[in-house]
Amino acid sequence: MALVGVLALQGSYNEHIAVLRRLGVKGVEIKKPEQLETVASLIIPGGESTTMAKLAEFHNLFPALREFVKMGKPVWGTCAGLIFLANRATGQKIGGQELVGGLDCMVHRNFFGSQLQSFETELSVPELASKEGGPEVFRGVFIRAPAILEVGPQVEVLADYPVPANKWKDSNPGVEGHEENSGSEKKVIVAVRQGNLLATAFHPELTADTRWHSYFLKMATETEEGASSSIVAVGADLDLNQPTKIDLPVFL
Amino acid sequence: MADSGVVTVYGKGAIYETGSAKKSSYPVKVGLAQMLRGGVIMDVVTPAQARIAEEAGACAVMALERVPADIRAHGGVARMSDPQLIKEIKRSVTIPVMAKCRIGHFAEAQILEAIGVDYVDESEVLTVADDDNHINKHDFQVPFVCGCRNLGEALRRIREGAAMIRTKGEAGTGNIVEAVRHVRSVMGEVRVLRNMDDDEVFTFAKKIAAPYDMVMQTKQMGRLPVVHFAAGGVATPADAALMMQLGCDGVFVGSGVFKSGEPARRARAIVQAATHYSDPEVLAEVSCGLGEAMVGINLSDNNVERYAYRSE
Numbered sequence: 001m002a003l004v005g006v007l008a009l010q011g012s013y014n015e016h017i018a019v020l021r022r023l024g025v026k027g028v029e030i031k032k033p034e035q036l037e038t039v040a041s042l043i044i045p046g047g048e049s050t051t052m053a054k055l056a057e058f059h060n061l062f063p064a065l066r067e068f069v070k071m072g073k074p075v076w077g078t079c080a081g082l083i084f085l086a087n088r089a090t091g092q093k094i095g096g097q098e099l100v101g102g103l104d105c106m107v108h109r110n111f112f113g114s115q116l117q118s119f120e121t122e123l124s125v126p127e128l129a130s131k132e133g134g135p136e137v138f139r140g141v142f143i144r145a146p147a148i149l150e151v152g153p154q155v156e157v158l159a160d161y162p163v164p165a166n167k168w169k170d171s172n173p174g175v176e177g178h179e180e181n182s183g184s185e186k187k188v189i190v191a192v193r194q195g196n197l198l199a200t201a202f203h204p205e206l207t208a209d210t211r212w213h214s215y216f217l218k219m220a221t222e223t224e225e226g227a228s229s230s231i232v233a234v235g236a237d238l239d240l241n242q243p244t245k246i247d248l249p250v251f252l
Numbered sequence: 253m254a255d256s257g258v259v260t261v262y263g264k265g266a267i268y269e270t271g272s273a274k275k276s277s278y279p280v281k282v283g284l285a286q287m288l289r290g291g292v293i294m295d296v297v298t299p300a301q302a303r304i305a306e307e308a309g310a311c312a313v314m315a316l317e318r319v320p321a322d323i324r325a326h327g328g329v330a331r332m333s334d335p336q337l338i339k340e341i342k343r344s345v346t347i348p349v350m351a352k353c354r355i356g357h358f359a360e361a362q363i364l365e366a367i368g369v370d371y372v373d374e375s376e377v378l379t380v381a382d383d384d385n386h387i388n389k390h391d392f393q394v395p396f397v398c399g400c401r402n403l404g405e406a407l408r409r410i411r412e413g414a415a416m417i418r419t420k421g422e423a424g425t426g427n428i429v430e431a432v433r434h435v436r437s438v439m440g441e442v443r444v445l446r447n448m449d450d451d452e453v454f455t456f457a458k459k460i461a462a463p464y465d466m467v468m469q470t471k472q473m474g475r476l477p478v479v480h481f482a483a484g485g486v487a488t489p490a491d492a493a494l495m496m497q498l499g500c501d502g503v504f505v506g507s508g509v510f511k512s513g514e515p516a517r518r519a520r521a522i523v524q525a526a527t528h529y530s531d532p533e534v535l536a537e538v539s540c541g542l543g544e545a546m547v548g549i550n551l552s553d554n555n556v557e558r559y560a561y562r563s564e
Binding site: 008009010011012013014015031046047048050051054055058079080091092093094095109110113114115116118119120141143144203206 | 287290365
């Protein structure tokens with residue numbers, strides 16, 4: 001099985017590598033453009049997207065990252081990674097930040113607010129459960145998380161989250177057209193897939209539930225050859241038959 | 253046993269769930285620290301400085317009225333900053349904003365939580381408000397970061413509810429020696445603990461004056477149960493790389509950035525050093541032409557007050 005790269009500029013890359021290790025796959029830290037050539041898929045971890053963008057700029061990583069995405073190689077962005085992959089973003093710092101792009105969606109940085117508004121919740125994930133088994137819910141940890149406001153036609157929505165309408169208006173002071181929905185709940189999208197791009201606004205790497213990682217690894221093998229033999233994801237299946245014990249947070 | 257991830261509790265919820273529905277779960281508090289790993293958190297005193305820090309790649313800023321070097325120079329009693337200043341800084345950046353409160357001063361912490369800071373630093377740099385007790389951090393929704401000099405102190409703070417730990421170092425001196433001493437002490441004790449027979453852990457916990465369950469958890473995880481940053485005296489990219497190589501998860505830089513000759517350049521260089529800490533060529537490149545580092549204080553001078561010893 002080819003190597004999985006994890007962008008290691010800042011953030012929770014060690015946590016991603018730890019989950020990969022639990023699944024029997026080696027994760028490679030990517031800090032420079034040349035290293036991208038050694039891996040067949042990439043995970044962009046959670047962290048501060050402005051910090052990662054600055055570091056990527058200094059080392060000229062953006063062209064290599066865009067090339068990687070364009071070649072159709074599987075890429076998964078969690079939280080800050082989702083922001084990197086989005087084509088359009090709002091709620092940015094003064095002056096904006098560079099994005100890799102590729103995912104046809106509009107993402108809102110820090111949609112839910114600052115740390116006091118961070119939360120964890122049970123997300124309904126029917127698509128993931130049908131592919132990976134296990135319970136129909138997934139414990140999503142949202143840390144100063146972004147949210148996807150709109151998606152293009154090619155994008156498959158894997159999970160969403162209801163947001164009360166008044167909160168929606170607070171986060172989008174410039175948006176007027178939603179008046180008619182005041183009172184009812186709106187949803188924001190928190191997990192999507194577009195071809196070989198996967199993006200989640202929450203942090204599966206902070207939990208012991210490895211289903212999102214094995215889902216991504218299957219995307220990677222499907223791309224490699226048509227062969228259906230899955231990687232050493234066997235270990236993951238055993239865990240799902242028992243109730244999830246240690247959940248989060250988890251480190252190395 | 254360690255059945256809830258980071259914090260092992262005596263029976264579910266006995267220690268850290270005290271009934272308030274609005275409190276966020278401990279894992280969510282630790283989660284933000286995990287997102288800050290590998291990054292640099294800079295002290296800023298104005299919104300303009302906060303913008304410089306954000307543009308340089310800081311992963312968070314610590315908002316205060318005076319950096320530690322100036323607190324030393326100014327003397328008197330150092331207290332929590334004016335919330336107005338913190339609010340202004342919070343409005344000017346999109347990265348997390350932290351703020352300091354005095355040790356044991358839970359009212360200051362309540363105020364900081366009310367204005368919505370992302371993290372509260374219960375800091376020995378400010379004048380101690382309670383000589384014997386730290387804040388019961390479980391009572392708060394906002395996560396706390398606390399300083400430590402050794403493993404026992406770290407675990408005591410974590411048991412009180414800290415979601416992130418930093419070394420105390422000697423803040424405001426630009427002298428890395430104390431931070432190195434503290435991180436080596438913590439890492440060394442963790443190494444000893446990892447190789448220890450399980451039966452000996454009871455006595456070890458008594459010796460370092462730390463709760464047994466936390467000591468056992470540290471032994472099982474092979475590291476501190478929370479994110480561990482370096483702080484206190486980082487002034488150059490080489491300092492940041494040193495602390496990362498010694499095993500820290502990230503770096504706080506206080507007086508080191510804005511007391512130097514060219515803050516924006518130095519800030520960027522330190523951010524790069526924290527990412528490329530094991531690549532000497534990148535370190536050499538970013539250390540070139542940085543201008544003057546902060547002057548700093550030599551700790552062999554007996555007149556220097558040791559902030560790190562103010563609390564245990």
